Amino acid sequence: MKALKPLDLPMVVRTFAAIPGLAGAGAFAGANALYLEHIENSLGRFSLDIDLQNQTEEVEAIHRRLSPQAQKKLKLVSRLSAEMYEYQARVGGQTIRIEIARPYLRHRKKYQPSKHVAGLAVVSLxxxxxxxxxxxxxxxxxxxxxxxxxxxxxxxxxxxxxxxxxxxxxxxxxxxxxxxxxxxxxxxxxxxxxxxxxxxxxxxxxxxxxxxxxxxxxxxxxxxxxxxxxxxxx
Known part of the structure; x- marks a missing residue:
């Protein structure tokens, strides 16, 4: 696959639209969640991946319940541990890295709905x-x-x-x-x-x-x- 490029909002939205059920795999976390959902990105901060965190399900169970359509789009490239799976997908000619993991720190606050992706929960600020x-x-x-x-x-x-x-x-x-x-x-x-x-x-x-x-x-x-x-x- 081609080298990863920084993700912008349109590509993040497009990725969730292209992969059925991805929004339900976990709560949106990481730098992209911070800058796309919580604060203005005046620094032009960029990140290369989409982070999803799920503290109620085992990651392997999430992997197994992905639909055939989603599994066709997502290529599992690494099981970094039983609690962290890394995928890659091709969306609009771009290689997207997606990480589904159990959060290292439990989420204490209520999730908020995404401003941009229907059905996607977002980790609190x-x-x-x-x-x-x-x-x-x-x-x-x-x-x-x-x-x-x-x-x-x-x-x-x-x-x-x-x-x-x-x-x-x-x-x-x-x-x-x-x-x-x-x-x-x-x-x-x-x-x-x-x-x-x-x-x-x-x-x-x-x-x-x-x-x-x-x-x-x-x-x-x-x-x-x-x-x-x-x-x-x-």
Whole structure:
């Protein structure tokens, strides 16, 4: 198959229309859900795949119940684990990657209906942010930071409260010490031109703006770290 291209809204909509039952395989998640359903994509953030997450069914059961028409369109290319299957499909001459998985963090909030695809549920902004906090704390990818930054630009987020919730959640991998190390690394690297060029965005933010955001996250993270060290009140 040909190399993957960044997906835009028309192609995402076209993919769901072309594959019967795909909208019922799971809730729309990942970067495409964030920018197509929740916030404006002023940064020109791009993603190469469609992520669907299902926390009530086994992924193999979802695979088996796909209709013959859907299975003809979808090519299973990888079983990354029992909880994550990766497919590819050809839609309009373009190769589309589709991932169906059980979410690493359980979805806590109610799904919302898609603005663009009938019958498609969308993971809430709160749950997408919660997962991004966990991901950045462990892997620290630039794309995780830029997604947090993009939300901050358009929503009034209490980062200290959000990090406090992550610290209390048993399934969230947020760790104040690791989170700080990742922030410090990005604070140092983001002034380099190569850093901005490698971000998956067409319109990267200026280093000063990104650094200011990182510094605010550091302050929120420090407050959470200090709170976790305090002995419980009697």
């Amino acid at each position: 709160a749950d997408l942010l919660f997962a991004k906090i966990s991901a950045f704390s462990t892997r620290g990818f630039p794309r995780d930071l830029i997604d947090l930054f993009a939300v901050d630009q358009q929503r009034d987020i209490d980062w200290q409260e959000l990090l406090s919730q992550a610290a209390r959640a048993s399934d969230n991998d947020y760790n104040p010490a690791e989170f700080l190390r990742k922030l410090q690394s990005h604070h140092h690297e983001c002034v380099r031109p190569v850093y901005l060029r490698e971000l998956p965005v067409r319109h990267p933010p200026g280093p000063a703006v990104l650094r200011e955001f990182i510094e605010r996250l550091m302050i929120a993270n420090q407050a959470v770290a200090q709170a976790t060290l305090q002995p419980p009140r009697r």
